[in-house]
Amino acid sequence: MSMIAHLFRFYLTKAQVALVIFLLCLGNIANAASLTVFAAASLKEALEDVAGRYQAQSGTKVVLSFAGSSILARQIELGAPADIFFSANVAWMDVLGQKQLLVAEGPVSLLSNRLVLVSNRDAAAVDLTSETDLVGLLEGGRLAMALVDAVPAGIYGKAALQSLKLWQDVAPYVAQTDNVRAALALVTRGEVPLGIVYATDVVDGMDVSIVATFPPETHPEIVYPVAAIAEGNVAEARAFLSFLQTDDAQDVFRAHGFQVIERADDG
16 A cells, blocks of 8 residues: 555544544534523523523523513514523413413412612602602603513503502603613613612612612512423423522522512422
8 A cells, every 4th residue: 555545544534533523522512401591681690690500500501581571472472492481570471371382381480579769879768659759850851661561660660650640740751661671771871860670670889779669569569480481492491490499599589689489389
């Protein structure tokens, strides 16, 4: 055998080995467990923390997509590849349930929250009653809120203002955003003096302070249901849902300010 032939066979063998290794790597990537979670924007930091712990324990890659619950629900309706939907209210979860897009066991109501009025100033506490001059507190500015007829935080906020008989006067001054974090950003940047967000949206170190908490009786109960999508990776989704209900995960949610809803089987 000539030297050239020998070298050709040698390098061909190396190339074949490299190809086999490459194909094996592709197979491992394809077979690696993964999970896509569509979640309300207000869950961002808490769910990132929980998902990181789950990924470390299980080896399952968790991909998180955050937006307003209404936007996410519509995307799932249109066939977006989600395995889990974690909504900030029951209504958008029900929309998917009615269209038979959820697994048969349906959603789990996992978390609750509080609705607050925030300011980017060193403002005094506000007593929210039907006598509150909310328009006067704006001092010519706007009130930041998530979309009041679509996004849960905005829906809760509008209901609270209506209950307090403040909505009619303040409605012309509302600056609506796609999600609650966008409303918070307007306040943080000083573009508006006040905003309505969740208590969990306000974290230490922000240039934002809570000036009032809306009485819970002024708005529907804030509930975060979570469910597996019927056309998604149901086995992996169910495993992650089980983890969300463990003490470990729930302690993380509590640390981020959420209230965990007690289940009937918890006694």
